[in-house]
Amino acid sequence: MKSIKKLTLLLVVIVFLLTGCTKYLKDPNNKRIVNEETGQSVPANILCQPKDEKLLNIYVKYKDSLEYQINELPKCESMKIYDAKTYSGLWAQIFVIPLSWLIIKVTALVHNYGISVMLVGLAIRILLVPFSIKTIKQSENMQKAKPELDRLEKKYKDKSDNDAMMQKSQEMMAIYKRHDVSPIGSCLLAFIQLPLFLAFLEAINRTPAIFEETLGMFQLGTTPFVGIKGGNYFYIILIALIIMTTYFAFKNSMNTVGSQSQQQQMKFMLNFMLVFISVASFSLPTAIALYWIVTNAFSVIQNLIIKKRSS
Numbered sequence: 001m002k003s004i005k006k007l008t009l010l011l012v013v014i015v016f017l018l019t020g021c022t023k024y025l026k027d028p029n030n031k032r033i034v035n036e037e038t039g040q041s042v043p044a045n046i047l048c049q050p051k052d053e054k055l056l057n058i059y060v061k062y063k064d065s066l067e068y069q070i071n072e073l074p075k076c077e078s079m080k081i082y083d084a085k086t087y088s089g090l091w092a093q094i095f096v097i098p099l100s101w102l103i104i105k106v107t108a109l110v111h112n113y114g115i116s117v118m119l120v121g122l123a124i125r126i127l128l129v130p131f132s133i134k135t136i137k138q139s140e141n142m143q144k145a146k147p148e149l150d151r152l153e154k155k156y157k158d159k160s161d162n163d164a165m166m167q168k169s170q171e172m173m174a175i176y177k178r179h180d181v182s183p184i185g186s187c188l189l190a191f192i193q194l195p196l197f198l199a200f201l202e203a204i205n206r207t208p209a210i211f212e213e214t215l216g217m218f219q220l221g222t223t224p225f226v227g228i229k230g231g232n233y234f235y236i237i238l239i240a241l242i243i244m245t246t247y248f249a250f251k252n253s254m255n256t257v258g259s260q261s262q263q264q265q266m267k268f269m270l271n272f273m274l275v276f277i278s279v280a281s282f283s284l285p286t287a288i289a290l291y292w293i294v295t296n297a298f299s300v301i302q303n304l305i306i307k308k309r310s311s
Contacts, residue, residue, distance in 0.1 A: 022205040025058065025065045033062055038219065039226030040285045043205050047100050048076035050208035076104055076209035095199030100207045107209075114215030117204060117287050118294045124196055125298045132299075136306050138182060145179040197295075201288060210287050220287040227286075238289050242281040245296035247274055252303045 023044040025033035033042045035055065042058055045067040050056050059070050074080070081101040082093065099120070107116040152175065156168045176182070204210055211221025217234045219227070227235035250270055281289065 022202050023067065025062045027062070033058060033065075035221065037226075038211065038221040038285070039223035039283065040211060040221045043208075045206060046073065046208050047097060047203075047206045048079045048208065049073045050212065051076075052208075052212050055208065055212070076207060077108070079104060091199070095195060096202050096206065099200050099203035103203060103207065103210065112215060113210045113213045114218070114220050114287065114290055117210065117220075117291050121200065121291045121295045122298055124200060125295050125302070128196075129302065132302060133306055136303065141179045141181045145175050145181055148175045148179075200291070204285075204287050204291065211285060215286070215290070218286045218290075220290075221285050223283050223285055224289070225282040235286075238286065238293075239278075239281045241293045242284070242289055243274065243278050245293050245300065246277045249296035249299045250274075252300060 025042040025044045027033060034040065035042055035058065037054065042055070042062075044065050046059075049070055050059065056070065059066060063069060079097075079101055081098055103113070103116050103120050106120055107113050110116055110119065149172070152168065152171055156164055159165075159168075213220050217232060218238065222235075224235035224239050227238075247270075250273060284292070
């Protein structure tokens, strides 16, 4: 039962990471509007005007689904970091809009939205390095505490009364204190990075200019499924990189200490998540796929460096 709850929570987190709070255009039958040329679900709460005529026509056709009318929105290159008339909501004002604005400004320097998305994504990961170091150190301290924790579990294996559970809790906290383990500290990175990553992915989804450009052989708004269907088999490389970097990044992050049953549960969740991401990778717009690959690759390399230096 616990593993099912964990799996459900993990699935919800992944879905949020991939979609954020983005709203999508819907037809009268309440079905999402999909850009046939790219395979991308068309966001309704965009932050600025698209340049592409076909996409613009889609927004005009389904204007009743928009949060704001197209003519009320600024052009992407003219978007301000704050505009009380157009943008509402604390979440958007604090996280989403500043990130979208930053991607646009970096693009003005590097002249490509694909490169800009990857650079800003890497910048976020670099800012989180101190928290990553703390999390890895907590994991190492937990590893040192494992023998004592295993003995504690064996000691109270057949005891379930309140007094025994209270005594067990006190002894566990004493073990944590001896080995400088903080249960909250080990989760600190997840609490900090989740809203940032969620906001970043939403900023990408809600900035139409990003999906109108190309990077090499990839069109940033096109999904691998549509790309491969159209004869561009380079998208297979994109899918392979998504799966590979996801596997190594999440394997490192799930490398926690626990009982054998807990380790089996974590392994099951890792395998399930890998299958889920593998299927989802076919429908990720290229811009989001590039962000996902680069940040996961950074996470893998960072963890290897930190662990090597601490060994």
